[in-house]
Amino acid sequence: MYEIIGKxxxxxxxxxxxxxxxxxxxxxxxGQFVIVIVxxxxxRIPLTICDSDKQKGTVNIVIQTSGASTKKLxxxxxxxxxxxxxxxxxxxxxxxxxxxxxxxxxKILLVGGGVGVAPLLPQAKWLKxxxxxxxxVTGSRNKEFIILEDRFRExxxxxxxxxxxxxxxxxxxxxxxxxxxxxxxxxxxxxxxxGPMIMMKFTAMTTKKLNIPTVVSLNPIMIDGTGMCGACxxxxxxxxxxACVDGPEFDGHLVDFDEALMRQSxxxxxxxxxxxKHCRLTGGMF
Amino acid sequence: xxxxxxxxxxxxxxxxxxHNFDEVCLGxxxxxxxxxxxxxxxxxxxxxxSICPVKIDIPGFIKExxxxxxxxxxxxxNEYSSLPAVxxxxxxxxxxxxxxxxxxxxxxxxxxxxxxxxxxxxxxxxGIRFSNKARSNGHKVAVIGSGPAGISCAGELLKKGYEVKIxxxxxxxxxxxxxxIPEFRLPSEKIVSAEIENxxxxxxxxxxxxxxxxxxTLKDIFEEGxxxxxxxxxxxxxxxxxIPGVNLNGVFSANEYLTRNNLxxxxxxxxxxxxxxxxRVAVIGGGNVAMDAARTAKRLGSDVYVIYRRTKxxxxxxxxxxxxxxxxxxxxxxxxxxxxxxxDKEGRVKAVLCEKMELRGEDSSGRxxxxxxxxxxxxxxxxxxxxxxxxxxxxxxxSTAEExxxxxxNRIITLNDRGETSKEGVFAGGDTVTGSxxxxxxxxxxxDGAKAIDKYIKKQQKELA
Numbered sequence: 068m069y070e071i072i073g074k075x076x077x078x079x080x081x082x083x084x085x086x087x088x089x090x091x092x093x094x095x096x097x098g099q100f101v102i103v104i105v106x107x108x109x110x111r112i113p114l115t116i117c118d119s120d121k122q123k124g125t126v127n128i129v130i131q132t133s134g135a136s137t138k139k140l141x142x143x144x145x146x147x148x149x150x151x152x153x154x155x156x157x158x159x160x161x162x163x164x165x166x167x168x169x170x171x172x173x174k175i176l177l178v179g180g181g182v183g184v185a186p187l188l189p190q191a192k193w194l195k196x197x198x199x200x201x202x203x204v205t206g207s208r209n210k211e212f213i214i215l216e217d218r219f220r221e222x223x224x225x226x227x228x229x230x231x232x233x234x235x236x237x238x239x240x241x242x243x244x245x246x247x248x249x250x251x252x253x254x255x256x257x258x259x260x261x262g263p264m265i266m267m268k269f270t271a272m273t274t275k276k277l278n279i280p281t282v283v284s285l286n287p288i289m290i291d292g293t294g295m296c297g298a299c300x301x302x303x304x305x306x307x308x309x310a311c312v313d314g315p316e317f318d319g320h321l322v323d324f325d326e327a328l329m330r331q332s333x334x335x336x337x338x339x340x341x342x343x344k345h346c347r348l349t350g351g352m353f
Numbered sequence: 354x355x356x357x358x359x360x361x362x363x364x365x366x367x368x369x370x371x372h373n374f375d376e377v378c379l380g381x382x383x384x385x386x387x388x389x390x391x392x393x394x395x396x397x398x399x400x401x402x403s404i405c406p407v408k409i410d411i412p413g414f415i416k417e418x419x420x421x422x423x424x425x426x427x428x429x430x431n432e433y434s435s436l437p438a439v440x441x442x443x444x445x446x447x448x449x450x451x452x453x454x455x456x457x458x459x460x461x462x463x464x465x466x467x468x469x470x471x472x473x474x475x476x477x478x479x480g481i482r483f484s485n486k487a488r489s490n491g492h493k494v495a496v497i498g499s500g501p502a503g504i505s506c507a508g509e510l511l512k513k514g515y516e517v518k519i520x521x522x523x524x525x526x527x528x529x530x531x532x533x534i535p536e537f538r539l540p541s542e543k544i545v546s547a548e549i550e551n552x553x554x555x556x557x558x559x560x561x562x563x564x565x566x567x568x569x570t571l572k573d574i575f576e577e578g579x580x581x582x583x584x585x586x587x588x589x590x591x592x593x594x595x596i597p598g599v600n601l602n603g604v605f606s607a608n609e610y611l612t613r614n615n616l617x618x619x620x621x622x623x624x625x626x627x628x629x630x631x632x633r634v635a636v637i638g639g640g641n642v643a644m645d646a647a648r649t650a651k652r653l654g655s656d657v658y659v660i661y662r663r664t665k666x667x668x669x670x671x672x673x674x675x676x677x678x679x680x681x682x683x684x685x686x687x688x689x690x691x692x693x694x695x696x697d698k699e700g701r702v703k704a705v706l707c708e709k710m711e712l713r714g715e716d717s718s719g720r721x722x723x724x725x726x727x728x729x730x731x732x733x734x735x736x737x738x739x740x741x742x743x744x745x746x747x748x749x750x751x752s753t754a755e756e757x758x759x760x761x762x763n764r765i766i767t768l769n770d771r772g773e774t775s776k777e778g779v780f781a782g783g784d785t786v787t788g789s790x791x792x793x794x795x796x797x798x799x800x801d802g803a804k805a806i807d808k809y810i811k812k813q814q815k816e817l818a
Contacts, residue, residue, distance in 0.1 A: 090563065090568050090569060091568065094567065094568055094569065099567075104524055108618075108621075108623045108624050108625055109625055110617060110624075110625040110626040110627075111524075111617070111626075135625055136625055139625075150524065151524040151561070151562050152562065153522070153524070153562035153563075153564060153568070154564070154567065154568065155567055155568070156564065156567055290609060290612055290613065290617070290626075291522075291523065291612060293522050293523075293564055293567075293589075293747065293749065294589070294590055294747050294749060295532075295589035295590060295591065295608055295612070295744075295747065296591060296606055296608045296609035296612055297591050297593065297605075297606045297608070297609060298605075298606075298609045300593075300600055301600075302600060307593065307599065307600065312747075312749065326600055326700070329602060329699070329700035330600065330602060330700075332602075333602045333603075333629070334627045334629075337627030337628075337629075338627065
């Protein structure tokens, strides 16, 4: 059992949870994820690690209530426990193995969308702590859904917040914001994009046009997360890869996003049904 | 009934069992078990024992069943095996102990597996515990993986007085026994959990949710004070056919399909994990895993076809499982080779494009090999495809321990039959060394690993003294 020792509402239906899991906290590196099972009937759901504290032994995850399992998880309060919390899983971000001197000469653009801005934090923190210059672009539907603004401002003065409706910051999608930044004369040596699959697809298309090497963090359907089933398989550069062990980070310009989007929708019908079941139990999802 | 005729075993009626996940084989009643046990002629030099990978005293436990002392029979089994109720169910006895039974020369060999199952079940059902917890010798050993190899290694070490901790990556211990083999062949709550409780009674500590290679490394384990490590992490990485369409929606590895259903209980109403219910399901492959996947899909309401390149005679699955599958209405398409999976506009499977095969010639091992028949392509309409083509070891552990050597198929290389690896103090056994094999071979390897670890630690002690 793993205890929840911190809970915070960041935006409507978006929660930050701190979970006591010392082994995971000790080993977690930027880019990795965990798999959570909420209760005895629970499914295994993958969630990206947003922060970890080795001393306290805690791991932070940020989740949006979007279905039966995330609803169960976000209904938990401080002091409650969840059944299983396994990780860190996946390969860490590749840049942590690169020559720091080389990395320091680069300008890195971090792009996050929706609830996916939270998992940019470990990369942003790691780079900032080592003196690597980063620009950050975040995208949200509107002002109400902007999360972690203060945390990102601590990391860089170059934070560009985009909202789809223009209710705060830059009016438009993250892809527009990237083009705008480049038009203003900014040069980027690489880009790291995390968010909904569709946002990563369009970000990769934009950066390809702009010639910026781009890494994306894929979020396909997963079960075990250790490489034993292949549910999370994706095509990268015409080769089948398992996102849980070969990724989740891949070269965004080589990922077959259309296939990945199609595979992600595989259980749409069943998920609806589960929502229904859950609905009757709890008296409504939202 | 003559002495050469086996007491028949009862099965759940096929028409009923295809609507439930309850165990298919019902096992012997005490009367039936005693009658079958009395057929054993108690050979002086029994062939059945010498071929058993864990060398169970087979005539010994059968004699106790014949004497109606079922508890004593179970105790004898427990001395040799950590998982008798499992092995009695899933071992390919027809190729091992039962194949060498002398009665088999003139009639039916003794139903050794069914008798083993009977005695082990008797102990479980009557709450008989074998807490033969040994006095601690003060030495700590870590076991990676709680499948048959790990369980068997841990069991042997506990008997010798070691403090043993098992690290398991999944949330439930048991390995393939819980995620792979379905309930209708091996009930997990009744049988697997009971045998794992037995291991805990003996003093084993099991830590779940630890992925060695990610959560901790071999180095971390040594730093936690363990003097030796046994790796029994299995061969869980699934193989996919390298044909167009493998990533369409509706194509699964048997591992995924079975894990959803067995480990995550997708067949139960209350479970959150979904599973794809196909109207017409094609299972590709012919081994036990293919039979398990096909029979699972049948129970979930699908019309199921097993596609296999060779003929019924070459099917690698156990005869009993093939017969059970046929009784349950699983259809077989023999001499058929899939060459592409076809999808619709939404990326869902709609058919498998196949070609007919014929068996020709012989390969170096004397096995006939399939050759395609020219111009024999046909599309076979299905909406779910399950690939049961075998598995290879997961390279995760070795990838984080540089000194650990693996071969080109990701199998951990052992230096000798004691399971020693290239890294000092690290031993390995089971599917992670051999590639996917059987439960009983993994158990034998676990036992050998325990012996080698015991010797290794004693030697270290001597050198220190």
